[in-house]
Amino acid sequence: xxxxxxxxxxxxxxxxxxxxxxxxxxxxxxxxxxxxxxxxxxxxxxxxxxxxxxxxxxxxxxxxxxxxxxxxxxxxxxxxxxxxxxxxxxxxxxxxxxxxxxxxxxxxxxxxxxxxxxxxxxxxxxxxxxxxxxxxxxxxxxxxxxxxxxxxxxxxxxxxxxxxxxxxxxxxxxxxxxxxxxxxxxxxxxxxxxxxxxxxxxxxxxxxxxxxxxxxxxxxxxxxxxxxxxxxxxxxxxxxxxxxxxxxxxxxxxxxxxxxxxxxxxxxxxxxxxxxxxxxxxx
Amino acid sequence: xxxxxxxxxxxxxxxxxxxxxxxxxxxxxxxxxxxxxxxxxxxxxxxxxxxxxxxxxxxxxxxxxxxxxxxxxxxxxxxxxxxxxxxxxxxxxxxxxxxxxxxxxxxxxxxxxxxxxxxxxxxxxxxxxxxxxxxxxxxxxxxxxxxxxxxxxxxxxxxxxxxxxxxxxxxxxxxxxxxxxxxxxxxxxxxxxxxxxxxxxxxxxxxxxxxxxxxxxxxxxxxxxxxxxxxxxxxxxxxxxxxxxxxxxxxxxxxxxxxxxxxxxxxxxxxxxxxxxxxxxxxxxxxxxxxxxxxxxxxxxxxxxxxxxxxxxxxxxxxxxxxxxxxxxxxxxxxxxx
Ligand code: SF4
Numbered sequence: 001x002x003x004x005x006x007x008x009x010x011x012x013x014x015x016x017x018x019x020x021x022x023x024x025x026x027x028x029x030x031x032x033x034x035x036x037x038x039x040x041x042x043x044x045x046x047x048x049x050x051x052x053x054x055x056x057x058x059x060x061x062x063x064x065x066x067x068x069x070x071x072x073x074x075x076x077x078x079x080x081x082x083x084x085x086x087x088x089x090x091x092x093x094x095x096x097x098x099x100x101x102x103x104x105x106x107x108x109x110x111x112x113x114x115x116x117x118x119x120x121x122x123x124x125x126x127x128x129x130x131x132x133x134x135x136x137x138x139x140x141x142x143x144x145x146x147x148x149x150x151x152x153x154x155x156x157x158x159x160x161x162x163x164x165x166x167x168x169x170x171x172x173x174x175x176x177x178x179x180x181x182x183x184x185x186x187x188x189x190x191x192x193x194x195x196x197x198x199x200x201x202x203x204x205x206x207x208x209x210x211x212x213x214x215x216x217x218x219x220x221x222x223x224x225x226x227x228x229x230x231x232x233x234x235x236x237x238x239x240x241x242x243x244x245x246x247x248x249x250x251x252x253x254x255x256x257x258x259x260x261x262x263x264x265x266x267x268x269x270x271x272x273x274x275x276x277x278x279x280x281x282x283x
Numbered sequence: 284x285x286x287x288x289x290x291x292x293x294x295x296x297x298x299x300x301x302x303x304x305x306x307x308x309x310x311x312x313x314x315x316x317x318x319x320x321x322x323x324x325x326x327x328x329x330x331x332x333x334x335x336x337x338x339x340x341x342x343x344x345x346x347x348x349x350x351x352x353x354x355x356x357x358x359x360x361x362x363x364x365x366x367x368x369x370x371x372x373x374x375x376x377x378x379x380x381x382x383x384x385x386x387x388x389x390x391x392x393x394x395x396x397x398x399x400x401x402x403x404x405x406x407x408x409x410x411x412x413x414x415x416x417x418x419x420x421x422x423x424x425x426x427x428x429x430x431x432x433x434x435x436x437x438x439x440x441x442x443x444x445x446x447x448x449x450x451x452x453x454x455x456x457x458x459x460x461x462x463x464x465x466x467x468x469x470x471x472x473x474x475x476x477x478x479x480x481x482x483x484x485x486x487x488x489x490x491x492x493x494x495x496x497x498x499x500x501x502x503x504x505x506x507x508x509x510x511x512x513x514x515x516x517x518x519x520x521x522x523x524x525x526x527x528x529x530x531x532x533x534x535x536x537x538x539x540x541x542x543x544x545x546x547x548x549x550x551x552x553x554x555x556x557x558x559x560x561x562x563x564x565x566x567x568x569x570x571x572x573x574x575x576x577x578x579x580x581x582x583x584x585x586x587x588x589x590x591x592x593x594x595x596x597x598x599x600x601x602x603x604x605x606x607x608x609x610x611x612x613x614x615x616x617x618x619x620x621x
Pocket of ligand 1: 382383384385386388389390391428429430431462
């Protein structure tokens with residue numbers, strides 16, 4: 001799943017369409033759009049507001065270990081040599097209010113220019129004094145909120161330049177929509193390539209999980225020994241082969257189970273089988 | 284599958300974070316020249332990147348970043364699970380945190396929450412601290428525990444700087460532990476009697492399976508041979524020995540192969556250790572990476588996980604049998620206590 005946030009509806013609109021999202025009625029005081037592929041949150045403006053909205057959605061719809069988060073939106077750029085409509089991927093976010101820096105890990109190949117971004121808490125009408133190239137109003141808050149749910153390599157911030165932060169510049173909704181439509185393809189392609197490329201852990205299917213649970217119950221294992229057994233199964237899976245097959249063979253050859261000749265009746269008896277199973281795993 | 288995965292990752296050191304305070308340091312310039320295509324990001328403190336919460340070292344390893352920092356590489360008394368090799372005043376220091384190699388059993392995965400690499404560019408404070416210690420007693424110092432300094436020498440020049448320092452401090456003996464096979468780099472350094480090159484050797488089966496990106500046994504042995512031929516002090520480290528299936532056959536063949544290339548007489552000494560790891564580190568390592576070494580059902584004694592007594596003794600006795608054919612017992616050091 002891709003979790004995507006934008007401050008304004010017009011920034012998110014091209015993505016809502018691209019990911020075929022529909023409005024999620026479970027959220028009544030903010031706009032959230034969902035599909036099988038994406039969850040899109042319209043956070044509102046300002047770092048605190050953005051962080052609160054994102055946290056609420058991530059708590060209600062918790063991401064898995066392989067899901068990714070992206071923030072998309074427009075930004076100002078005091079450097080007039082930048083091009084309006086150019087999209088940057090952010091390698092450093094400075095929270096202006098806290099004088100703190102946050103760093104998303106950029107581990108994947110991508111084709112965007114990179115930039116640092118300063119998050120300010122109110123709209124800038126003058127070019128900032130910062131040497132940094134870009135500024136927005138949400139990223140620092142979003143980074144902090146997302147960090148509870150995503151590792152630093154699964155967070156991406158894309159900012160599309162909308163203005164040079166000059167006095168009196170106003171960026172209308174239609175223009176924002178046009179800019180984000182222009183940015184859409186590059187961002188969605190990048191996200192598709194990032195998604196699922198991170199580290200994967202061994203997981204068991206529902207039926208495999210049932211076999212493991214029954215085995216643990218059968219052996220009367222204490223909570224600590226259940227953990228130990230799970231680690232042992234993982235060891236076997238990584239070193240030797242199919243752990244579920246090993247369990248099934250063991251149950252069969254030791255003839256343990258209901259109606260079989262051997263049925264452990266206490267933790268003490270279960271421990272004996274545990275040790276025997278361990279020996280076989282290490283053999 | 285792996286190839287497919289690798290292709291989506293940026294190059295190693297595609298990003299170099301530089302603390303503001305060391306932007307102008309000559310070592311920074313040297314590194315940045317070498318990686319002129321990398322993106323340079325200025326930072327206030329290396330900790331803002333290296334010590335962030337919620338990092339994913341397994342993914343970071345695919346595209347490590349480099350962090351250049353001011354920090355001081357402090358000098359610490361040697362840890363309990365390390366070998367002092369009979370030296371009374373045993374210390375270690377790390378001017379680099381993390382390593383370009385990727386050994387699945389490496390304790391650094393338990394020590395740091397990041398796989399990115401930090402280089403403290405300035406050694407002068409470390410040298411000052413060391414001088415204070417040397418004024419009190421001789422020092423035996425390991426400088427390449429939390430990294431592999433030889434492997435990054437062409438990039439950093441740290442060993443050359445250490446040599447310059449050591450040339451006038453005969454009461455300071457330094458061990459440079461390495462899996463690197465670049466004899467060329469070693470031979471380019473001044474020859475010092477107080478610098479020991481400690482090559483960690485493992486059976487090729489272990490190298491192929493667990494010591495990712497490291498040179499083969501054959502190349503390491505060639506480097507050992509060239510280093511001893513140049514009359515430098517060489518230690519061989521057979522550590523960690525692992526309880527692979529069929530370890531008896533694997534390790535006996537391995538020791539044979541080693542001593543077909545190297546003569547025991549040419550060695551300064553050898554050290555032997557069986558895999559062991561502190562409880563806290565193992566917990567972190569299990570979180571950081573799924574691998575069979577970390578998930579092995581070890582025995583816990585005094586806060587250290589290790590193989591059961593019988594397995595440990597079998598591994599030690601193979602080493603003892605094989606090594607005693609080539610070296611006197613006072614040149615063989617075993618790590619034995621927990
Ligand atoms: S070479 Fe040493 S420091 Fe480097 S990864 Fe391997 S065990 Fe760790």
